[in-house]
Amino acid sequence: MNKIVIIPTYNEKENISSILDAVFSLNQGYHVLVVDDNSPDGTGAIVSNLFSKYPGQLFLEERICKCGLGTAYIHGFKWSLNRGYQYIFEMDADFSHNPNDLERLYLACKEGGADVAVGSRYVEGGKILNWPLDRHLYSRGGAIYTKLITWLPVKDPTAGFVCYTSKVLDSINLDEINFIGYAFQIAMKFTAWKLGFKIKEVPITFQDRLIGVSKMSGKILKEGMFGVLKIQWQSLFGNYHKRVSSNSAKIIEAKFSPEKKMIAKVIK
Ligand SMILES: Nc1nc2c(ncn2[C@@H]2O[C@H](COP(=O)(O)OP(=O)(O)O)[C@@H](O)[C@H]2O)c(=O)[nH]1
Ligand SMILES: [Mg+2]
Numbered sequence: 001m002n003k004i005v006i007i008p009t010y011n012e013k014e015n016i017s018s019i020l021d022a023v024f025s026l027n028q029g030y031h032v033l034v035v036d037d038n039s040p041d042g043t044g045a046i047v048s049n050l051f052s053k054y055p056g057q058l059f060l061e062e063r064i065c066k067c068g069l070g071t072a073y074i075h076g077f078k079w080s081l082n083r084g085y086q087y088i089f090e091m092d093a094d095f096s097h098n099p100n101d102l103e104r105l106y107l108a109c110k111e112g113g114a115d116v117a118v119g120s121r122y123v124e125g126g127k128i129l130n131w132p133l134d135r136h137l138y139s140r141g142g143a144i145y146t147k148l149i150t151w152l153p154v155k156d157p158t159a160g161f162v163c164y165t166s167k168v169l170d171s172i173n174l175d176e177i178n179f180i181g182y183a184f185q186i187a188m189k190f191t192a193w194k195l196g197f198k199i200k201e202v203p204i205t206f207q208d209r210l211i212g213v214s215k216m217s218g219k220i221l222k223e224g225m226f227g228v229l230k231i232q233w234q235s236l237f238g239n240y241h242k243r244v245s246s247n248s249a250k251i252i253e254a255k256f257s258p259e260k261k262m263i264a265k266v267i268k
Helices: 014-025 043-049 069-082 099-110 133-150 166-171 181-193 218-237 240-244 246-256 258-267
Strands: 005-007 028-037 056-060 088-092 115-122 128-131 164-166 198-201 205-207
Touching: 005 014, 005 043, 005 056, 005 069, 005 099, 014 028, 014 043, 014 056, 028 043, 028 069, 043 258, 056 099, 069 088, 069 181, 069 258, 088 099, 088 166, 099 115, 099 133, 099 164, 115 181, 128 198, 133 181, 133 218, 164 166, 164 181, 181 198, 181 218, 181 240
Parallel strands: 005 028, 005 088, 028 056, 115 198, 128 205
Antiparallel strands: 088 164, 115 164
């Protein structure tokens, strides 16, 4: 119960079996949680059929709505924390992230002193293969824009190939992170940084998906643009630290828990 890779899926029937085989054939003790949003193409059923091949290593959470990658990860983070995993990974299903790089992210945390290891395209040694020009522009532009607005010291803030140590996710009030796309990835890194955690970028080669369709949309881009402004605004004027820190969430929860209310009643 050490390392878990969360893979969010929406219509990934062409990729899902091979990506799962690729992770498990590493033989490095990874478990995988697929968070599927009721994919009409039957991705969830493909995963269930593989349970007997990977008993105790493969898990599936099916949600009823297509609620976005961000909330799928939040769901997966909570699931993984509840089960005591120590290293919790984000990875796409479409082979844009190479499963062979999981171990380098893990080692950056386990031995390299990082609390968060980011598979980065924009540090020395990082690369992007066969992405169309518009995706380069959104991604590079997004990175520059994020740096300009938030000062986040991460060269690839929208990266979605990440290893979080459990103490980072445990320190964040995950209910306060409610973006769905690029903004989600930025908000997670921004929050970890603001809470004082060490983020390390590990160079990776990212390649565009060969099979299946991207779920990138104008809505995600727009959310990214306004999300970055919102995050920095809240950080400067909205008591961000208190909101996103799980400690304050726990205090509020305790204040309003049924037990507390009962005690308050008895005291009255
Ligand atoms: N559960 C879930 N997964 C999603 C959703 N949107 C995208 N994904 C998954 O998130 C990963 C990245 O999405 P992708 O379409 O490749 O985005 P791109 O790499 O930015 O083009 C893939 O594994 C998708 O199947 C969603 O709404 N829900
Ligand atoms: Mg992709």
